[in-house]
Amino acid sequence: MWGWACLSWRYADSVPAPTLVERPFPRSDAGPGGTPVTRWHQRAGRIAVLTGAGISTDSGIPDFRGPRGVWTEDPVAELLSTYDNYVSDPALRERSWQSRRDNPAWGAEPNPAHLALVELERAGRALTIVTQNVDRLHQRAGSNSQRVIEIHGNMFDVVCVDCAYSATMAETLERVGAGEPDPPCPECGGILKAAVIMFGQALDQRTLLKASLAAETADIFLAVGTSLQVEPAASLCGRAVAAGASLVIVNAEPTPYDSMATEVVREPIGEALPRLVDLILGQ
Missing domain, CATH: 3.30.1600.10 (SIR2/SIRT2 'Small Domain')
Structure with a gap:
């Protein structure tokens, strides 16, 4: 299932993805397949969230x-x-x-972005968090440890x-x-x-399988606070979209997957993610 045995930089084509060129990312009226960006949050079913260092910066951990x-x-x-x-x-x-x-x-203590995902889980949504972070702030915030996949290990x-x-x-x-x-x-x-997991070190194949399954069965895939430059985590976005998910990216800087996304959010994560969770929950 996975073509990568170790952590590597994403500087070349390896999965279906946009050209790796930094350019403006205007908000469009429709995402992949013509799905209006104002309606992606209305999709029922499974939600997968890929989190990177950016979600923890408000907790005092630099990216x-x-x-x-x-x-x-x-x-x-x-x-x-x-x-x-x-x-x-x-x-x-x-x-x-x-x-x-x-x-x-x-x-460090969990911040509003971590707590927003806890709220989403406790509202009964089928949620899986795939995190590149090793700080365990998701679990400390209250996320079910069985639903948090630590793709890069822990500290x-x-x-x-x-x-x-x-x-x-x-x-x-x-x-x-x-x-x-x-x-x-x-x-x-x-x-x-x-x-x-360090660069050049093999990832746990069972962990990769769980992460892949979460992406490929998601209706909504959120990529939060990640540059999407590290494989194989970044390619989860492509896998999710290929399987029919709506991709929403929340990150301060452009990513290689922005043109594949249904919506790209450039707001501070601590403000944006709680708002998006409210949107999903219809609040």
Whole structure:
């Protein structure tokens, strides 16, 4: 089902998608198939939501590619997200562990966008959240963990790259604070890393299957706070549209999938998503 075995940048054609050109995205009177944009929210049935870093910025967690994004302000930090760099460079791992200790996500709280999705779920809508985020703010907001698919893993667990050892991030960071700048696996001496999928690392195939199924069975597919530049998550938009879903994109910057969308929203996510949820619920 999936043609991608690892996380990769979306700079080339790989799924049915618009040409990757940055251009104005005027609102049209009709979306794919002539569906009026004023009526997409009236579709009954399943809703799938793909969320990216932009949904958590109002919680105090910076995104990656925005004007004040982590990688924008510190390009070297992007190296920390590449698997080959991480496993081959002890100095980079030490910096990575230190950055985890200082991560603003530890003190973050859910914001109105997260809470709006909880409201949608509690209203009885068949909702699945596929998140690229590792902060678990959806679950903290009250979303059913069984309905949240963490396609890129999570920041709360630690795994060994060489054996089956796993631990909590909290206990591993205690080791860092106690003087182990690059704590080795206590069972095999191998390299430890957060249970987060890095660029160049294989994704869990069962997780991908669940995400694909959510996209392909959705009547409405919302892409919220994501640049849609990372595969295979981005291609869920194309899969959803190909299966007949209405695609609504809520993001501050243009994305490669905007011309495929029924509606594109450029408003702040914390304001736009609650409004869209009210629209879906007929409020």
